[in-house]
Amino acid sequence: MKLTKNRKAVLAKVEPGKVHKVDEAAALLKEITFTKFDASVDIDVRLGVDPRKANQMVRGVVTLPHGTGKTVRVLVLCTPDKEAEAQAAGADFVGLEEYVEKIKGGWTDVDVIICTPNVMAKVGALGRILGPRGLMPNPKTGTVTMEVGKAVEEVKAGKIDFKVDKFGIVHTSIGKVSFDAKQIEENAKEFLHTILKLKPAAAKGTYVKSIYLSTTMSPGLQIDPKSVD
CATH class of the missing domain: 3.30.190.20 (Ribosomal protein L1/L10, rRNA-binding domain)
Structure with missing residues (x-):
C-alpha cells in the first residue's frame, strides 16, 4: 500500500x-x-x-x-394540542397518524423521535422498525415527555x-x-x-x-x- x-x-x-x-x-x-x-x-x-x-x-x-456540530432532524409524534409547542421549538416534523403510516412504510429519515406519553401505544407498535435504528422514544432519555418543546430544544442544543x-x-x-x-x-x-x-x-x-x-x-x-x- x-x-x-x-x-x-x-x-x-x-x-x-x-x-x-x-x-x-x-x-x-x-x-x-x-x-x-x-x-x-x-x-x-x-x-x-x-x-x-x-x-x-x-x-x-x-x-x-x-x-x-450536526444538524439534528427531530420528529415529534403528538396529539394536535402539542403541535404548536413542538413547531415553535424547532421540530422538523410534527404530527401523528401520517408519520406513523410513513414509518410503517419504512421512512426513518430523522435522527431523534420525541413523543408524548399519550401516543406511546401507537409508537410502541413501530418498535420493530425504530428499535434497531436507535430511534425508539424512551422516558429514560427524555424523549417520552409532555414537555415536547423543552425536549426539542435540548436535542437541538446538543443533548x-x-x-x-x-x-x-x-x-x-x-x-x-x-x-x-x-x-x-x-x-x-x-x-x-x-x-x-x-x-x-x-x-x-x-x-x-x-x-x-x-x-x-x-x-x-x-x-x-x-x-x-
Missing part, C-alpha cells in the same frame, strides 16, 4: 503507543485530519462492565457544551443519549473537526465525566479501561483517563 503525502504527515505526528492528555489529543486531531469534508470527532470508551447483566448496563444522556454496546464499549460523536481544540476538549470532558458518574455498583475492577479520540478518517489517539478531571 502506497502511503499518500497526507498519510505520511499523519504518521510523523502520531507516536505509536503514546497516551495523551485530553487537551493534547484535541489539538493533535486537528493536525492529523485532512478530509475535504467536516469530519466528525468520535470518542470510544472501553468499560470494565458486563453489559449482558442488567445491573452493569451503562446508559445515559449528556448535553455537550458546544453541541455536536445526546448513549449506551454501552455488547462489547463493553461506548461510542459516540462529540463534535466536528472544524471545532477549535478547546471546544473538542470541553465536549470530551463533559462526556467522560458523565460516564464516570454512571459507574454501576456491580462493576468490579477497572471501570474505564481505555479511551480513544479519533475523527472519521484519522488514527485513534489514546487518552489518559487520569487527565479527564
Whole structure:
C-alpha cells in the first residue's frame, strides 16, 4: 500500500503507543485530519462492565457544551394540542397518524423521535422498525415527555443519549473537526465525566479501561483517563 503525502504527515505526528492528555489529543486531531469534508470527532470508551447483566448496563444522556456540530432532524409524534409547542421549538416534523403510516412504510429519515406519553401505544407498535435504528422514544432519555418543546430544544442544543454496546464499549460523536481544540476538549470532558458518574455498583475492577479520540478518517489517539478531571 502506497502511503499518500497526507498519510505520511499523519504518521510523523502520531507516536505509536503514546497516551495523551485530553487537551493534547484535541489539538493533535486537528493536525492529523485532512478530509475535504467536516469530519466528525468520535470518542470510544472501553468499560470494565458486563453489559449482558442488567445491573452493569451503562446508559445515559449528556448535553455537550458546544453541541455536536450536526444538524439534528427531530420528529415529534403528538396529539394536535402539542403541535404548536413542538413547531415553535424547532421540530422538523410534527404530527401523528401520517408519520406513523410513513414509518410503517419504512421512512426513518430523522435522527431523534420525541413523543408524548399519550401516543406511546401507537409508537410502541413501530418498535420493530425504530428499535434497531436507535430511534425508539424512551422516558429514560427524555424523549417520552409532555414537555415536547423543552425536549426539542435540548436535542437541538446538543443533548445526546448513549449506551454501552455488547462489547463493553461506548461510542459516540462529540463534535466536528472544524471545532477549535478547546471546544473538542470541553465536549470530551463533559462526556467522560458523565460516564464516570454512571459507574454501576456491580462493576468490579477497572471501570474505564481505555479511551480513544479519533475523527472519521484519522488514527485513534489514546487518552489518559487520569487527565479527564
